[in-house]
Amino acid sequence: xxDNLKFNEQGLIPAIAQDDDTGEVLMLGxxxxxALRRTLSSGEVWxxxxxxxxxxxxxxxxxxxxIVRSVWKDCDSDTILVKARPTGPVCHTGNKTCFFQQLTxxxxxxxxxxxx
Amino acid sequence: xxDNLKFNEQGLIPAIAQDDDTGEVLMLGxxxxxALRRTLSSGEVWxxxxxxxxxxxxxxxxxxxxIVRSVWKDCDSDTILVKARPTGPVCHTGNKTCFFQQLTxxxxxxxxxxxx
Numbered sequence: 508x509x510d511n512l513k514f515n516e517q518g519l520i521p522a523i524a525q526d527d528d529t530g531e532v533l534m535l536g537x538x539x540x541x542a543l544r545r546t547l548s549s550g551e552v553w554x555x556x557x558x559x560x561x562x563x564x565x566x567x568x569x570x571x572x573x574i575v576r577s578v579w580k581d582c583d584s585d586t587i588l589v590k591a592r593p594t595g596p597v598c599h600t601g602n603k604t605c606f607f608q609q610l611t612x613x614x615x616x617x618x619x620x621x622x623x
Numbered sequence: 624x625x626d627n628l629k630f631n632e633q634g635l636i637p638a639i640a641q642d643d644d645t646g647e648v649l650m651l652g653x654x655x656x657x658a659l660r661r662t663l664s665s666g667e668v669w670x671x672x673x674x675x676x677x678x679x680x681x682x683x684x685x686x687x688x689x690i691v692r693s694v695w696k697d698c699d700s701d702t703i704l705v706k707a708r709p710t711g712p713v714c715h716t717g718n719k720t721c722f723f724q725q726l727t728x729x730x731x732x733x734x735x736x737x738x739x
Contacts, residue, residue: 508726529646532648534697535639535697543726547731578726579723579726581651581724582715582723583721599698606695606696606704608696610624610694610695615663
């Protein structure tokens with residue numbers, strides 16, 4: 508299964524972390540093959556940090572780890588979904604989820620106005 | 624808000640579609656700026672098809688559209704989350720979600736064995 512995954516030209520695959528108890532989408536990170544192997548083997552989430560260009564054990568610094576419940580791939584094998592239990596806030600801002608800023612129709616209209 | 628989004632080198636941003644009623648993660652697609660504008664303006668999900676290299680009104684062919692409830696960006700503005708109501712199965716396979724294939728620890732071990 509893991510051999511058939513489609514990693515992108517940087518050798519990465521996007522991985523969605525979801526709170527398995529609440530259904531909340533927590534964050535999107537990127538995994539290389541080694542990060543995925545470690546995630547599956549250890550039962551805790553590993554990513555590959557694109558900014559630091561290194562393997563990233565989620566929670567290594569913050570202590571807020573993500574405990575794996577199940578790992579899924581999508582129909583065309585180019586996205587991973589990890590259903591999990593976070594041990595604390597996932598976001599570096601202290602928010603439970605990284606998705607706490609809403610976009611609305613007004614954001615498009617404001618954008619358009621700026622262009623005129 | 625939309626102006627501050629970080630589109631990648633191909634001008635795309637990953638967008639997660641989630642069933643707002645069940646919490647189920649349905650699919651990950653990619654949006655360019657125009658797809659995001661149309662999604663916010665119309666209240667239905669548009670993506671940019673990387674394979675066809677064109678704007679993609681989700682459900683145009685299948686009739687299975689995704690009706691927007693709310694749109695979110697993540698803390699570093701490089702991922703979109705759309706909470707939505709799908710009008711039918713989202714996946715081209717007929718599954719409700721594209722994430723219907725599980726990966727397990729055995730997949731890693733099998734992979735390793737093949738290498739030896």
